[in-house]
Each structure stands twice: as C-alpha cells, then as structure tokens.
Amino acid sequence: MSLDIKFENLVYCARSFSLFQKDEKNILKGISGEFRANELSAIMGPSGSGKSTLLNVLSEYMTNGVTGSITINGEKWNNKRYKKKFAYIMQEENLHAVLTVKEAMRFSIKLKTGNSMTEKEQQKKILSILETLKLDNKLNTYAQYLSGGQQKRLSIALELVDDPQVLFLDECTTGLDSVSSTQCIQFLKKLAMEGRTIICTIHTPSALMFEMFDHIYALANGNCIFQGASFNVVLFLKELGLVCPSTYNPADFLLEIANNDYGSQNERLTKVIENGKNEFYRGQPCITLNNNNELKLSSTHDETLNEQPSSFVYQLALLVLRNYKISHRNVTLIIIRLVISSIVGLMVGGMYLNIGNDGVHTFHNFKYIFVSEFFLLYISYYSQQTAFPLELPIIKREVFNRWYTSSVYYVALSLTDIPMTIISTSIYLAITYFMTNQPLDRAVAFFAVGLLTSFVSQGFGHFASSLFDLQGTLTFAAVFLPLYGIFSGIFILVKDTHWIFHWIFQISFIKHSLDAAATTILGWNRDKMDCSDNYCHYQLPKKFLKTIDLNENITISIRALVIFLIVFRVTAFLIMNYRLKRSK
Numbered sequence: 001m002s003l004d005i006k007f008e009n010l011v012y013c014a015r016s017f018s019l020f021q022k023d024e025k026n027i028l029k030g031i032s033g034e035f036r037a038n039e040l041s042a043i044m045g046p047s048g049s050g051k052s053t054l055l056n057v058l059s060e061y062m063t064n065g066v067t068g069s070i071t072i073n074g075e076k077w078n079n080k081r082y083k084k085k086f087a088y089i090m091q092e093e094n095l096h097a098v099l100t101v102k103e104a105m106r107f108s109i110k111l112k113t114g115n116s117m118t119e120k121e122q123q124k125k126i127l128s129i130l131e132t133l134k135l136d137n138k139l140n141t142y143a144q145y146l147s148g149g150q151q152k153r154l155s156i157a158l159e160l161v162d163d164p165q166v167l168f169l170d171e172c173t174t175g176l177d178s179v180s181s182t183q184c185i186q187f188l189k190k191l192a193m194e195g196r197t198i199i200c201t202i203h204t205p206s207a208l209m210f211e212m213f214d215h216i217y218a219l220a221n222g223n224c225i226f227q228g229a230s231f232n233v234v235l236f237l238k239e240l241g242l243v244c245p246s247t248y249n250p251a252d253f254l255l256e257i258a259n260n261d262y263g264s265q266n267e268r269l270t271k272v273i274e275n276g277k278n279e280f281y282r283g284q285p286c287i288t289l290n291n292n293n294e295l296k297l298s299s300t301h302d303e304t305l306n307e308q309p310s311s312f313v314y315q316l317a318l319l320v321l322r323n324y325k326i327s328h329r330n331v332t333l334i335i336i337r338l339v340i341s342s343i344v345g346l347m348v349g350g351m352y353l354n355i356g357n358d359g360v361h362t363f364h365n366f367k368y369i370f371v372s373e374f375f376l377l378y379i380s381y382y383s384q385q386t387a388f389p390l391e392l393p394i395i396k397r398e399v400f401n402r403w404y405t406s407s408v409y410y411v412a413l414s415l416t417d418i419p420m421t422i423i424s425t426s427i428y429l430a431i432t433y434f435m436t437n438q439p440l441d442r443a444v445a446f447f448a449v450g451l452l453t454s455f456v457s458q459g460f461g462h463f464a465s466s467l468f469d470l471q472g473t474l475t476f477a478a479v480f481l482p483l484y485g486i487f488s489g490i491f492i493l494v495k496d497t498h499w500i501f502h503w504i505f506q507i508s509f510i511k512h513s514l515d516a517a518a519t520t521i522l523g524w525n526r527d528k529m530d531c532s533d534n535y536c537h538y539q540l541p542k543k544f545l546k547t548i549d550l551n552e553n554i555t556i557s558i559r560a561l562v563i564f565l566i567v568f569r570v571t572a573f574l575i576m577n578y579r580l581k582r583s584k
C-alpha cells in the first residue's frame, strides 16, 4: 500500500512555562506540502529552521501545539490504521551496545512480527536486509563495536523487518563520511523505488547526493522556501533572479540563500512557493519497481505482517530474554551485587556474632534486624537506579515504533531482576542469620519479610529512576534513604515524638519492614532466651517488644508493605509511560 502524506497550513507552537511568564514560539508557520510514495524526499534548511520539528509533527512524535491538517492518501489522519505503517529512525542510534547485529535483528523481527513468519523466513528476511545494507559481514559484531555509519545502517535495518511503508529519518547522514552518506542515501532511494515514502532531514548534502533526492522541501525560519524536484531548484531560483553558478552545488546555494547570504530573500521565496502550496516545481511521478525486481525487500507477508502484532506474553518472554542477555554481558554489575551482599553479610554477621538467642543482646538483635532491612533497602534501590534513565532513549524509540507497549516493557523490567534480587537477598540473609544464631524455625518468615523489603525497595528504585536522570536518582537516594532510616522507629519511638511527625513514620516503609521482621524473630510468644550474664532484662522477647511499643500485628505491616509495593510500581509505570509518550 503506497502512502502519500499531505499537510496544509501546519503550525507548531512551542510553549514553555517559567515561574513568571509563559513563552510561546511558532516554530512551523502555516506550511503546506506533500510527501509522496515512491519518492525520496529531503527536508532541508539552516540549523534551527524547523526540519526536525516538521518530521516530528508528521510522524506524530509531537502532537501538542500542532494545528493544521495532515492527511494520508486523502483521508484524515487515522492514528491506528496508518501508524502501523510508519517507522521513525532517530538521529541518535540508541542501540543496545552488547547485542550483536544478528541478535538485535532477531529480537526486532520477533517483537514486531510475532509468529507471522516461520523461523526460516525470518532468517531469510534478516539476511536480505543486512546484505542490502552491507552489514551481512558483521552478523556477530556487538553494536558498540560498529562504526558510526554501520550503527546508523543497523538502526535503519531494525525498522525494516516489518516492511514499513513510510520511513522518517532524522539527520540520517550526520556523523557519516561522504562515502557512507552517499551509500545511505542510495539505499534509501532503493527503498523509495519499491513504493515507500521516505522522508529525511538533511544538513548539507553533496551535489551527488542532492541529485539523488526526488523531492526537496526547504525551510527557513519555519516557512517553506522551496518545494519541488531537486532538478528544479536551480530553475526556481533563477526565475527569481538568483543564479546558481554552474560549478556550484545547488544545495549549498539554496542554504546560503536561506541563511540570508544574498540579502533577505526568504520572504519572497515563501510567497512564490505559497508556503508549500505551489506544486509547479514538482517532478514527474517516480517509477515503482515491480515485484520481480531484485531490489525488493518486501515479502509476500507485507500486508498481513503489520496486522498481527505479537501477543503480550510472547513479547514479554522476548524482552525478559533480551534483558537477561544484556545483563549477563554486563556481568560486572552482577558480581559486584553478589560480592557486596556476601561481604556486608560477613561483616554484619561478625559484628552481631551469636547474639540471636542471648537475652543480654536483645536490643542488639533488634539493631541487627534494622541493619539488615536497611541494607536490603539500599542494595535493591541502587541496583535499579540505572534501570530506566539509561534505557529511556532506546525504549522511547522501540515503543514509538511499536515493537512493544510500555506496559510489556515495565513488566519485563520488573521480572528480569527477580532472580537476582532473590539470590543476593538470600545470600546476605543466610550468612547473617546463621552467624548471629537466630532460631531456625523462624527463618522462613524472616526471609520472606526480607524479600518483600527488597521488592518494595526495587519498586522505590523504579519510582525514583522514572522521575529523574541518573544524577537525580542518586541525589534523591542521598536525601530520602537516610530520612527513611531516621523515621524507622529505631532511633526514636513513634510515641515519643510529637504527633506532627507520626505520619512520616507511616510513610517510611522501612519502619513497616522493621516491625514485621522484628515480629518474626522476637514476637509470636517466643520463649525465654538464654542469658550469658547474671541478669538479662530482656530475656523474655515479649518484654522487649512492649518496651519498643511493637504490637506484633504483622498483618498490618505486611499490608502496608504490599501497598507500598503496588503504589511505587504503578506510579513508576505511569511516570515512565508519560515520559515515553512525551514529545522531545
């Protein structure tokens, strides 16, 4: 299906708010035009003229502040129907550094097309795309070791697996040398000749590249100053008395004019081209290659592929698998987490050695419980702090291009860390529990509370990392984690503080962890402990719990922890979803 995109009187108004004023700036100023199927179109213009904005508006990457009309094949913009046919290749490649080219392509095709192709067909398709993009000799190379040009080609290849009909490319040649740039444009031209609509923003194309474009849409200060065939640019300018020297690159000449190097001509150009409405300078419609042509990348599945997205469970399984692959290649982080859990476990175990059943040390035992819950809070929080900020650009690209939904991503993110959380929490608890000589019959309940604390803290980490960048997440932790500790009930009892502070204890989930964990070890009518001294004031644990005002109602604490778990994760998901959907 060929798709022509037409826009009329398109205005984009950027609004920014500060404390005292509201700023509004028109970035696109009522422009019109059409990008057709079978054509390779370039959006050109000086820096800041609105090229990326136009691309973002047409691809629906930006929707707020946009007025005017956009139609596809003459029909009103219909998000659901047409968005499936679009792919947006962003300026930054945003690839998973530790996935090989082959792995990245396999995940892409599986996520995007589900089970609509057999394994063999998928491999054939991947190979044909990579051959065309000259990446077939890099199948087993990690993305991080590809050159800039190869990374750019891989980011294009990843989006081609489900045969999008419209390709938006932002600055597709930026950072590439002239040979790679020309190869990239040649490839895009091939894609356009297969019937696709290819629209890219470009800075300063060489004369050779400029000629390869079928259609040029030039902007200056948010207005259209030319739209038409590339071979008509010189003619158009000549008619306005701006003669391009025969040895000059027409693209450079057009940009110099847009930059006012030949006086202020833009207003005049905009008027003649009617801000994009004037179609006089368009070329002849381009020829589409037929199905037998060797350039054709599309398979017989074309029309059905996009209609059959893979299921939630299938995508979830793939994303979890991908996350495992990535985290196992970043093995240092795993080792650090396990080593820290073991070392801190040994230190804490050594510090509180054999105190677990000694009435002299009941208060120390309570401190051991606090230290343990607080350590679990720290390690689980910090293990998640990079989870979202570093992945955001990649996820943004993949969610926008409909590889999967943000909810699948978040569930996969949460599931991926479960085994590691269980292992590191268990290592720490096993070491300290046995070294401190706690009662064995209470181990399961104590471990369960420890695990719940880890999962709540993980959710807290997600919540913070969905709100801030990496630096912000660290600052947030530096402020809030000690506060959580202060209001945990170990330093001062709730009843000994002014009522004004009581609510803070309630929202300090570490207090609920401490209450629950202390109940599992010291509560439930535990018998008298041993006494290694002449007199042990707290030999009977119940007496100690009474002193610290702990009512042993574990249900309340567990309920509070579960509520925190749900609130943190739901809030993290909602913020993440908002950030993923928010335009640039």
Ligand SMILES: Nc1ncnc2c1ncn2[C@@H]1O[C@H](COP(=O)(O)OP(=O)(O)OP(=O)(O)O)[C@@H](O)[C@H]1O
Pocket (backbone or CB within 6 Å): 014, 015, 016, 025, 027, 045, 046, 047, 048, 049, 050, 051, 052, 053, 054, 201, 584
């Ligand atoms: N949300 C925004 N708020 C304020 N100004 C904005 C916003 N978005 C874009 N702009 C401004 O609009 C202008 C056009 O931006 P755009 O990114 O579209 O330019 P461009 O032609 O792609 O530039 P470049 O070639 O340098 O990437 C710039 O001056 C930019 O600063």
